[in-house]
Amino acid sequence: MEIRREDEIQDIPSPMQITTKNIPSEVNIQIETCDANRTSPLPIFLKFEDVEYKVKNKQGSTKNNPLKAVISRVGSQGRMEQDSYKKILKGITGRVGPxxxxxxxxxxGSGKTTLLKVIGGRLLENVKGNITYNDISYTTALKRxxxxxxxxxxxxPQLTVExxxxxxxxxxxxxxxNRQQKYERVxxxxxxLGLERCRNTKIGGNFGKGISGGERKRTSIGYEVLIDPSLLLLDEPTSGLDSNSANxxxxxxxxxxKAGRTIITTIHQPSSxxxxxxxxxxxISEGYPVYYGKAKESMEYFSSLRFTPQISMNPAEFLLDLATGQVGDISLPDDLSASRGSLDTGKSIIKYLQVKYKTQLEVQERTKNEAATAPEHLQQAVQVGKDWTISWWEQFRIVxxxxxxxxxxDYFDKLRLLQAVGVALLLGLLWWKSKIDTEPQLRDQIGLLFYICIFWTSSSIFGAVYVFPFEKLYLVKEQKADMYRLSxxxxxxTxxxxxxxxxxPTLFMLIxxxxxxxKRTVSCFLLTLxxxxxxxxxSQGAGELFGAAVLSIRRAGxxxxxxxxxxxxxxGYYVxxxxxxxxxxKYLSFMYYGFRLLLKVQYxxxxxxxxxxxxxxxxxxxxxxxxxxSLNSGLQEVWILLVMILAYRLCAYFCLYKRISQSNI
Structure with missing residues (x-):
């Protein structure tokens, strides 16, 4: 099927025109009453069948274990895979619509978040099964x-909600x-989302006060809902919230x-x-599905299997107890009652539920998935790639x-200012009115020049090396959403x-x-600076390269x-x-070239x-x-340092690109 640009498709109805018997009536009502500045999201019918996901099991690796390697070689292919990988998702089927x-x-640890990431296209490797969006497999066109x-x-944390x-x-x-319409949308x-009270309050974080947990979560949702996504995925949205805020x-x-979005959320233990x-x-229990269907029919399903609570229980609590095999206050079917109290009771119950799901629910869901098909115009529309909404320069201005x-x-931190001024004054007093009349005096002044190199090299490297590791989560999140170009x-x-x-450094040298x-000449001062x-x-470029290469706060330092x-x-000073x-x-060291350049400028x-x-x-x-x-050999070090500035930054960019693209956060 040919994939065409959005402005080239003339025969696909706009989302405002889409009506289908598969969309609940309340969705169509909402679409008709939608604000003029707010386009309705494209309906997405999501289906997932036999979804499996595995991760490399380092403990099961045979690389450093010769005995296990021999066993793996003589064993079956399936056994080798079992030794090398750990399955997180083990054949999950379901569907959800607008x-x-x-x-x-x-x-x-049951695999909820993993399934959410697989559905959202954030985990693509080691995934088996079939996931479709309007009967079309995942493409980059779906990212936005x-x-x-x-x-x-x-x-x-330093930005306000607005x-x-x-x-x-x-x-x-x-x-x-236009800008006014975007302001109106915000x-x-x-x-x-009920954020009027805190719209001008900073988000805050670990190092500063800000908005409450509920307001923070609603801001996160608003951040995504703002663009009218067709598919909204939420990972534990009520985590850390009180009952009222969660409701x-x-x-x-x-x-x-109701506005026509397809929403999937992980939830741990919701209220009734x-x-x-x-x-x-x-x-989900240990990566296997044990129930899929309407939420209000779940209790009836388990009652039909003769699992009933013996005391008044929250339905969610009852279901989680079953999924973990904790059945202290739950009556069991006759064929499981005999094993109550044994060490394997929990495992037996989970295995029993998995088998019942396979025989009673999964077959029905497969049949329904095969029968349900999205309209052809929605299949075409979901493949339409969106170009960048604004130009590179406009993105740069905003970011x-x-x-x-x-x-x-951080730029105008008082301690940072005090450090620059304090060290400059200390060095100035230690080398007050220094001379170069004798060899010892010359060595002293050369030592000062080298210390200046050390001070600003270390300050710049450590000021830059932590930037990307600290902002890794923000950057991954925004790159996964295609908010702007990485460049x-x-x-x-930078x-x-x-x-x-x-x-x-300018303030430092002025003091x-x-x-x-x-040397008290304008040209010499400017060249030294x-x-x-x-x-x-x-040094900043080198720090960025090291930070981008490891993307870890601990290892970067x-x-x-x-x-x-x-x-x-x-x-070039010590040796x-x-x-x-x-x-x-020494030819890889920018301190070597910087120190030589300072010597040539001063002497x-x-x-x-x-x-x-x-x-x-x-x-x-x-x-x-x-x-x-050679003090009179020219200032070729300037060009070498300029090349290093460019080379470090190019390497840093490509390291960052590679690490971010491989991230599964």
Whole structure:
């Protein structure tokens, strides 16, 4: 089937025109009364059949176990797979359509979140089975029709609720809407989700006060609902909320479903009132389905199997007890009653429920799945890829503004300012009015130049190495939703961070330069400052590369420390005459080139010193300190550092692209 662009399809009715007997009547009513600025979502009929998912089982690996390797080789192919992989999902079938809410229930670790990620296209490898959206398999064209609300609310803490929603609106809403219409859409979402009271309050987080947990969850939902997704997936949306907040949230989801959306949510242990708000229920036990059907009919189904509660119980509590084999207050069928109290009771019950599901429910669901087909125009419409809503430059402007606002507290931190000013004053007092009249005085001043390199290299590397690991969750979430190009984020992050990497070294040198009596000429001061900025900006690029390569806060600091030590030792101050077999290392060190550049800027080869000695004046080039540096050989180090700045950033970008694309968060 040919896939065509959205503006090329003339014969596909718009979602406003779609009416079908499979969509509940309340959905059509909602579509007709929809706001003029709000397009109705494209209806999506989701079906999943025999879905399996497995992960690599490191403990079962035979790589370092020769005995297990021999057993695996002589065993069957199935046994080898069992030893190497662990199955998380073990053949799950079901379907859900527009206007319906499907609840995924089960104990922790049963596979609810994994199934949600598989349906949302976030897990594509090691997946078996058939998942279709309007009878079409998953394609990248679906990415912007799926909203995914994670269990942990991934929101920037320094932005307000309104700013968070506005960023999403400007980046994701179609370019056909002007700014005023996008503002109106945000206002509508704020009112629908009951966020008027906190719209100008910062999100907050672990290091600052902000909105409540319920408001945070509703903001996360609004962030996704803003673009009218056809399929809305939520992972434990009521986690951490009180009963009242959770009920309000479910009412919001019920209203969103009535607008024509297909909604799937994982839920752990809802209240009785919440349980009856769900249209369908999928109960999972150890990766196997044990019930799929209408939520209100679940108790009747298990009663038909002669599982009945002996005390008054919340339906959700009853179902979870069955899914985990905890049947202390539940009467059992006669053929299971004899095993009550034994160690294998729980396993026997779970196995019994799995078998009953296979024989009684799964066959019916397969038949219904085969019979249910989406209209042809919906099959075509779901394949239509959406272009970027705005241009690269507009994306950059929005993301850069958000990045600056989010990080401005770090850029203009009082401690950071105190560090730059304090170290400059301390060095200025220690090297007060330094001279180069003698060899010891010259060595002292050269030591100061090298320390300046060390200080700004370490500050810039450690200021940049944690950026991507800290923002990994935000970046993965927004890239999975195709909010903006990765290059937009990277350029915005680099340029915004460069403010601090330029501002503080400049302030530092304005204080220190004249205290230590370096060459007092405008050109020499500007060249020295330029050299320091080159070192700082190159170090920033190196830090970004290390951070992007590991994307781990703990490992990023370790890698940066090791590389910094390597660059420090090969910088040309501690060891000038490096052995030949190790000499290649210094050519990878930007500290080596930065230090040489500072020496060439501050000193000239024909400059005299030691004039009061018995041998008479000597030139600086004759000093042992410059054995490996030709002071009058030009400033080619500038071009080398500029190439390094570009090379580090290109490598950092491609590392970030690879790591983010492979992430399964």
């Amino acid at each position: 206007g319906e809410i499907l609840a995924l229930m089960g104990a922790s 029709r799926i909203g995914f609300v994670t269990q942990d609310d991934v929101l920037f 700013e968070t929603l506005l960023v999403s609106a400007f980046l994701r809403l179609p370019n056909s809407m 206002n509508m979402i704020v009112k629908e 309000k949230l479910l009412l919001v989801l019920k209203g969103l479903a 009132r919440m349980f009856h708000m769900f249209d369908k229920l999928l109960l 850069a503004k958000r990045t600056f606002k989010e990080r401005s507290k 937009v984020y990277y350029v915005s992050s 340029l915004c961070d460069m403010i601090a990497h330029v501002l503080y 220190l330069y004249f205290m230590v009596d370096f 330029f050299a320091i900025l080159l070192v700082a900006v190159t 370790m890698v940066a420390s090791l590389i910094l030590m390597l660059f420090l030792l090969t910088g 000038q005459h490096i052995p030949k077999f190790m000499r290649w290392m 000239s080869g024909d400059q005299s010193y030691e004039c009061q000695s018995t041998q008479g004046c000597k030139t600086l080039q004759s000093s042992a300190s410059f054995d490996t540096v």
